[in-house]
Amino acid sequence: MNKILKPLLKTLNKNEFCTEQGIIKNYCIDWRGKFKGTAEILFFPKNVKSVVKIMKFCFKNSISIVPQGGNTSLVGGSVPRVNKGEVIINLSKLNKIREIDPISNTVTLEGGCILQDASDKLEPFGLEMPISIGSKGSCQIGGNIATNAGGLNVIKYGSIRSNILGIEAVLPNGELHNDLKTIKKNNTGFDLKQLLIGSEGTLGIITAATLKIYKKPSERIVLILSTDKINETLEAYKTITKNFGELISAFELMNKFSVNLIKKLDNKLKLPFSGNYYCLIELTNFLDIKNFNNFIIDKFGEVSFKKMKIIIAKSESENKIFWRIREEIPLAEKLLKNVIQHDVSLPLNLIDKFIEKSSSSLKKLDPKIFIINFGHLGDNNLHFNVFVDKILDNKEYKKIQKNINKIVFSNVIKYNGSISAEHGIGQLRRKELKKFKSDDEIKKMVQIKKIFDPKGIMNPGKII
Numbered sequence: 001m002n003k004i005l006k007p008l009l010k011t012l013n014k015n016e017f018c019t020e021q022g023i024i025k026n027y028c029i030d031w032r033g034k035f036k037g038t039a040e041i042l043f044f045p046k047n048v049k050s051v052v053k054i055m056k057f058c059f060k061n062s063i064s065i066v067p068q069g070g071n072t073s074l075v076g077g078s079v080p081r082v083n084k085g086e087v088i089i090n091l092s093k094l095n096k097i098r099e100i101d102p103i104s105n106t107v108t109l110e111g112g113c114i115l116q117d118a119s120d121k122l123e124p125f126g127l128e129m130p131i132s133i134g135s136k137g138s139c140q141i142g143g144n145i146a147t148n149a150g151g152l153n154v155i156k157y158g159s160i161r162s163n164i165l166g167i168e169a170v171l172p173n174g175e176l177h178n179d180l181k182t183i184k185k186n187n188t189g190f191d192l193k194q195l196l197i198g199s200e201g202t203l204g205i206i207t208a209a210t211l212k213i214y215k216k217p218s219e220r221i222v223l224i225l226s227t228d229k230i231n232e233t234l235e236a237y238k239t240i241t242k243n244f245g246e247l248i249s250a251f252e253l254m255n256k257f258s259v260n261l262i263k264k265l266d267n268k269l270k271l272p273f274s275g276n277y278y279c280l281i282e283l284t285n286f287l288d289i290k291n292f293n294n295f296i297i298d299k300f301g302e303v304s305f306k307k308m309k310i311i312i313a314k315s316e317s318e319n320k321i322f323w324r325i326r327e328e329i330p331l332a333e334k335l336l337k338n339v340i341q342h343d344v345s346l347p348l349n350l351i352d353k354f355i356e357k358s359s360s361s362l363k364k365l366d367p368k369i370f371i372i373n374f375g376h377l378g379d380n381n382l383h384f385n386v387f388v389d390k391i392l393d394n395k396e397y398k399k400i401q402k403n404i405n406k407i408v409f410s411n412v413i414k415y416n417g418s419i420s421a422e423h424g425i426g427q428l429r430r431k432e433l434k435k436f437k438s439d440d441e442i443k444k445m446v447q448i449k450k451i452f453d454p455k456g457i458m459n460p461g462k463i464i
C-alpha cells in the first residue's frame with residue numbers, strides 16, 4: 001500500500017502523515033476499547049488543500065478513507081475495520097477559528113477545532129457555543145456535526161443541526177463543496193448540508209462550518225431533585241417545565257446506581273441525596289440572582305413536591321460539583337466490565353413505562369443485572385446501560401448481549417422510540433438499523449450515498 005501512496009506522500013508535508021504502525025495503532029481503537037481495526041497510514045492534513053489532495057488521490061486509486069475527529073465516538077464510527085486497506089484522515093491539525101462575528105452572532109471554525117477550545121475562544125466575547133457535551137475536551141466540531149451531536153443544552157438550543165448555517169466539505173472525489181453562509185434564511189431548494197450533518201463520515205469530510213452562537217449567561221442555578229419513582233420524576237418534569245419554561249438550560253436524569261458509580265473515581269465524594277432517581281436541573285437567563293433565588297423558592301413552593309427532595313447548589317463551586325457527578329458517570333462506567341450500552345430516545349410520557357418494563361424483564365433474565373440509567377431527560381434521551389455483574393467469557397457475553405438487546409429494543413419499538421438518540425449508528429447499530437427503518441428508507445439512503453460516493457470509499461462498514 002505504501003508503494004501506491006508514495007506519489008501522494010511526496011506532495012505532502014512530512015508532518016501531514018504517519019506510517020509508523022506503533023503510532024497508527026493508537027488511532028485504530030475507539031474510546032470504549034470495543035472496536036479495534038488496522039490502517040495502512042494516518043494522515044494529518046494541515047489545510048483544506050491537503051484534504052483535497054488526499055481525497056482526490058484515494059478516489060482515483062479506490063482507497064477507503066476513515067475520517068477521524070477526536071475519536072470519542074461511542075459506536076465505533078471513527079476507527080477503521082480490520083485488514084481492509086483503509087486509511088485514516090485525522091482532522092486535528094485543521095483547527096483554526098476562521099471568524100467570530102459578534103454582530104451576526106456566528107462563528108466559523110475548521111472541522112478539527114476542539115469543542116472546548118472553541119468555547120474558550122468565545123468566552124471573552126461573553127458568548128457561548130450552542131453545544132456542550134461530556135467529551136468536549138477531545139471531540140471536534142467536524143465530529144460533532146458528522147454525528148449531529150446532542151449533549152447537555154439541547155433543551156435550550158436544539159441539537160447541533162439546528163445551529164448550523166453553513167458547511168464546507170471535501171467530497172469523496174476531492175471536490176470542494178463550499179456553502180459557508182452566515183445567513184439564517186436561505187430557501188433555495190434542497191439543502192445539501194443537512195445530508196452531511198449526521199452522515200458519520202460516509203458522504204465527505206467536513207472541513208469547516210459556520211454555527212450560531214449565543215450570549216453566555218452570567219449566572220446559573222443548579223439544583224438536584226430526588227424522587228423514589230420514575231413516574232414522580234416525570235410529574236416533576238411537567239411542573240418544572242411549566243413554571244420555569246425557557247429558563248431551563250439542562251434537565252438531566254441519573255438513577256441511584258449510576259450516581260453511586262462515581263464513588264469508584266473518588267471514594268471521598270459525599271453524595272447528599274436519598275431516593276432512587278435524581279434530576280440535575282440548570283436554570284439560566286434570569287436577571288437578578290437574589291430575587292431569582294426567592295422566585296425559585298416561591299415556584300417550588302407552588303408545586304407540592306411531597307415525595308421529592310430538592311437541593312439547590314449554594315455557589316458556583318457547588319454548581320460544578322453537581323455537574324461533575326453527572327459528567328463523570330460515563331468515565332466511572334468505563335471502569336466496569338460487561339456493560340451493554342443503549343442510547344435510546346422515547347416519548348417522554350412513556351419513558352417511565354419503558355424503564356419499568358425493560359428493568360423487570362432484564363432482572364428476570366438474570367438477577368445479576370443492574371441498570372445504569374442517565375441521560376438528557378429534557379430531550380427524551382435515555383442512556384439505558386445494562387451491567388452484568390458476573391465474570392463472562394466471550395461466548396457467554398455475546399449470548400447475554402443478544403438477549404439484553406432483544407428486550408431493550410423490542411420495548412423501544414413498542415413505545416415508538418429510536419435506537420440511537422445522539423451517538424449515531426457507526427458499526428455498533430448497523431445491523432439493528434434494518435429493523436428500525438423501512439426497506440424503502442434504507443434504499444433511499446443507499447441511493448443518496450451512491451450520488452456522493454459512487455466508489456463507496458467513505459467510511460465503509462458504517463451506517464449502511
Ligand SMILES: Cc1cc2nc3c(=O)[nH]c(=O)nc-3n(C[C@H](O)[C@H](O)[C@H](O)COP(=O)(O)OP(=O)(O)OC[C@H]3O[C@@H](n4cnc5c(N)ncnc54)[C@H](O)[C@@H]3O)c2cc1C
Nearest residue numbers: 069070071072073077134140142143144146150151201206
Ligand atoms: C464521555 C463522553 C461523553 C459523551 N457525551 C455525548 C453527548 O452528551 N452527546 C452526544 O451527542 N455525544 C456524546 N458523546 C459521543 C461523542 O463525543 C460525539 O459523538 C462527538 O460528536 C464525536 O466527536 P469526535 O470529534 O470525537 O468524532 P469522532 O469520534 O472522531 O467521529 C465520529 C464520527 O464522525 C466522523 N467524523 C469525524 N470528524 C469528521 C469530519 N471532520 N468530517 C466528516 N466526518 C467526520 C467519523 O468518521 C465518525 O463516523 C460522548 C462521548 C464520550 C466519550
